[in-house]
Amino acid sequence: MxxxxxxxxxxxxxxxxxxxxxxxxxxxxxxxxxxxxxxxxxxxxxxxxxxxxxxxxxxxxxxxxxxxxxxxxxxxxxxxxxxxxxxxxxxxxxxxxxxxxxxxxxxxxxxxxxxxxxxxxxxxxDRPALISMMPTASHHNVFLLDLGANVNCTPEILFQYGVMGSVLAQEAAGIPSPRVALLNVGEEDIKGNAYVKLADQLFKDAPGINYIGYVEGDDIFTDKADVVVTDGFTGNVALKSSEGLAKLVINEVKRQSQKNFYTRLMAKIAFPLLKSIYNSVNPDQYNGASLIxxxxxxxxxxxxxxxxxxxxxxxxxxxxxxxxxxxxxxxxxxxxxxxxx
Amino acid sequence: MxxxxxxxxxxxxxxxxxxxxxxxxxxxxxxxxxxxxxxxxxxxxxxxxxxxxxxxxxxxxxxxxxxxxxxxxxxxxxxxxxxxxxxxxxxxxxxxxxxxxxxxxxxxxxxxxxxxxxxxxxxxxDRPALISMMPTASHHNVFLLDLGANVNCTPEILFQYGVMGSVLAQEAAGIPSPRVALLNVGEEDIKGNAYVKLADQLFKDAPGINYIGYVEGDDIFTDKADVVVTDGFTGNVALKSSEGLAKLVINEVKRQSQKNFYTRLMAKIAFPLLKSIYNSVNPDQYNGASLIxxxxxxxxxxxxxxxxxxxxxxxxxxxxxxxxxxxxxxxxxxxxxxxxx
CATH class of the missing domain: 3.40.718.10 (Isopropylmalate Dehydrogenase)
Incomplete structure (x- = not known):
């Protein structure tokens, strides 16, 4: 071709x-x-x-x-x-x-x-994954997977997801050695369920992957990692709950702005500011989840x-x-x- | 006493x-x-x-x-x-x-x-749960549990969480018949992992609970339910990823406001508006997770x-x-x- x-x-x-x-x-x-x-x-x-x-x-x-x-x-x-x-x-x-x-x-x-x-x-x-970019505080993007292709993930599947995410971050976002992390409920080694702990070991044993260990839900947005790996159930909930909160903020801006004459005026004056805040969380620009x-x-x-x-x-x-x-x-x-x- | x-x-x-x-x-x-x-x-x-x-x-x-x-x-x-x-x-x-x-x-x-x-x-x-309130679009609060007390939840434990959440919503928030929902990756009956599907059946068989079925991550914030039940792994990720996005928005407001003279002026004029947006997502007011x-x-x-x-x-x-x-x-x-x- x-x-x-x-x-x-x-x-x-x-x-x-x-x-x-x-x-x-x-x-x-x-x-x-x-x-x-x-x-x-x-x-x-x-x-x-x-x-x-x-x-x-x-x-x-x-x-x-x-x-x-x-x-x-x-x-x-x-x-x-x-x-x-x-x-x-x-x-x-x-x-x-x-x-x-x-x-x-x-x-x-x-x-x-x-x-x-x-x-x-x-x-x-073994299984395909849905992966998408999310915003971070430093204006880099982070790749999150799986977003719901596969709700039951073995440690081996989580590991394969890390490898795939790493390739996508490298090829589609040009990151030379993408930092791969596993999503967990704490950063300490003792935290997490059995699958996550076993996947952690698989990543630690794989020299070709720049594995940085565990991250928590809020770290998705702090530019700690370039690729965040989790099962399709948790990934879907993480994606949708953060989208839900983004929508809540956007609606709150609209609601508060329309409250009375003064707030409408304020919103008009601060429109460029509100617009750039909106853009920072607007899910449109992150549209296009890859089925990899x-x-x-x-x-x-x-x-x-x-x-x-x-x-x-x-x-x-x-x-x-x-x-x-x-x-x-x-x-x-x-x-x-x-x-x- | x-x-x-x-x-x-x-x-x-x-x-x-x-x-x-x-x-x-x-x-x-x-x-x-x-x-x-x-x-x-x-x-x-x-x-x-x-x-x-x-x-x-x-x-x-x-x-x-x-x-x-x-x-x-x-x-x-x-x-x-x-x-x-x-x-x-x-x-x-x-x-x-x-x-x-x-x-x-x-x-x-x-x-x-x-x-x-x-x-x-x-x-x-069988197991205690961590439960906390979260904001919703209609300014009611929603109770989310478990936030991380127990990462491995059987269907029975998820069911008990629903009962406990229902009591807390009734007693601490004064909701007469709290709507209890299970967090899932879709609203259709076929969606979800085995544990969630079995818990769904337990709820359907319990006449004393106002069970409304499945909700997705973004519905936490849309006032569809008064109590959202999930395992401690998913709940912790949902809580922290939405907090992470809230922090991202707050930081973006600060960063954009400080960009130059005009944005500082805009931010000053729109301060009450920005403040009320901030308050709508400020996690402080939802502090105090109950270990129930x-x-x-x-x-x-x-x-x-x-x-x-x-x-x-x-x-x-x-x-x-x-x-x-x-x-x-x-x-x-x-x-x-x-x-x-």
Missing amino acids: SKLTIALDIMGGDHGPPVILSAAVKAIELHPDVHFLLCGDQAVISPAIQNLTASQRSRVTVSHCDQVVEMGEAPTSALRNKKRSSMRRVIEYVQSNEADACVSAGNTGALLTLSFYLLKTLSGI GLRGIVIKSHGNASKDAFYYAIVQAMKEAKMRVPDKIKTKIETVLLEQL | SKLTIALDIMGGDHGPPVILSAAVKAIELHPDVHFLLCGDQAVISPAIQNLTASQRSRVTVSHCDQVVEMGEAPTSALRNKKRSSMRRVIEYVQSNEADACVSAGNTGALLTLSFYLLKTLSGI GLRGIVIKSHGNASKDAFYYAIVQAMKEAKMRVPDKIKTKIETVLLEQL
Whole structure:
């Protein structure tokens, strides 16, 4: 493949095709070296791309799909009954190497199941993980995984997650030797459950990983580590509870600002300040969780992603495709496993 | 006992006795019907209480302790080697019924171990839990447990936590029929690990509990539930990761405000607005985690509590003592267990 090809699931997401299509059009306009496979209802896609120039249009292929995986649909139903869905189609393009990566804002469980079934994990990896960036106090980003792909993690799986996270931090964020930490309820060696303690030992025995030990929940945001590893249950709760608090702050700013004439005036004067605070916690810019550990690149956008948020997810897909992240994970896991022999 | 007696560990906490003593003096001044047992180094306590009036002084007993449990000390060491410590002393006062409740800002692990060892759990309760209030969007509070007392929770323990949380929400927050929810990675029935699913069934079978099903991490802050139940590992991570994000926001406000002349001016003008945003997420007002499920009331203050934060923890202790929370938990758990027969 001389140029990148990204497959986009136009039908997924809470806001429907229009938001995703406008993000796709933005990506088509801003990335002249990338080809896009737009998968979904042709009748919806065609009008959205009619204003593209001839050269832009030449980089777009519309792949009509007459099925949609619904947001509340059971993953098994998506697997069995939605063989012509836009979600399945984008993954099939990755499977057949016609696309270098795919992006969907649809049903997370279905995307996980379809990706796992069609793409399979890399050798040495037992289970894929969902990984995403989070903000830190020093304006570096931290990668947190697993965000919910796998709620029951053995120590070996946690270890594999650390290796994968380390590769992604290195390739997608350019960190030379990413600091990998295990999420725990205290930093002392005696803390934690049995799985975490066993995973700690696996990391300590692995020379190829820059393992820094345990961190606690609040350390996710203090730039102590570049990669924070935990099971999918805890990671999902950490992600969502911090997002919940961010939303609480944003709503409180709105509520307090609207209280009376003086607060509205204050908010107007301090708007740039409030805006930059908002931006520091705005989850949009961290949109695009990668489903890693598979033989292909799958990016999961937030279901309620805005145009810009979905665009960030497309950019994340292009970045990982350019860096050939799955190949790098494969090489790294082989090296680490060989070193342990 | 005609009036309340609260035992305070003066020596615990990151800031040392002065902060805790000033909170104690505030409590002595504001609560004329409460007796205080101040446990710690007499030489440090005496000067701090010399300005009290004779009547205030008559409600204070100084209990000299020549040992201190250190913040980093192993719980087993505190149990074996610190039999004359201020932390152990306050719990012993509760054990002997000389105090109705105790408060410490010291080493959490040691406080858990000493309390468990000296007070024992109520009949029907396998393990104590740490529970605390968190803010919500509608300005009601939500109780979250377990915050780290017990990282390995069976479905039965999760169920007992729900019963205890329900009693605390009713007695300490005055909610008539508290909505109890289980923390999970999705709201659908198929989601979650085996323990959570089994606990869900236990709750569904218990008619005395207003169980509303699963909630996700972000729902902690949306006032969907009055009590959110999870294991100590996940609860600790949820608490600390949301605190971490709150700190990130507060630091970002400070950093952005100090950027240049205009932002400093903006921050000055919008100070009341920024202050009220800060207050909405300021963890101080939620200080005072209760260690529930024991035959006595033990309140754990944040180690780095300010004077006001420690004062809130004392108020929490008085509230639970007045409502006789352990008796209420005992009655409730007996009723629920009987109903299940």
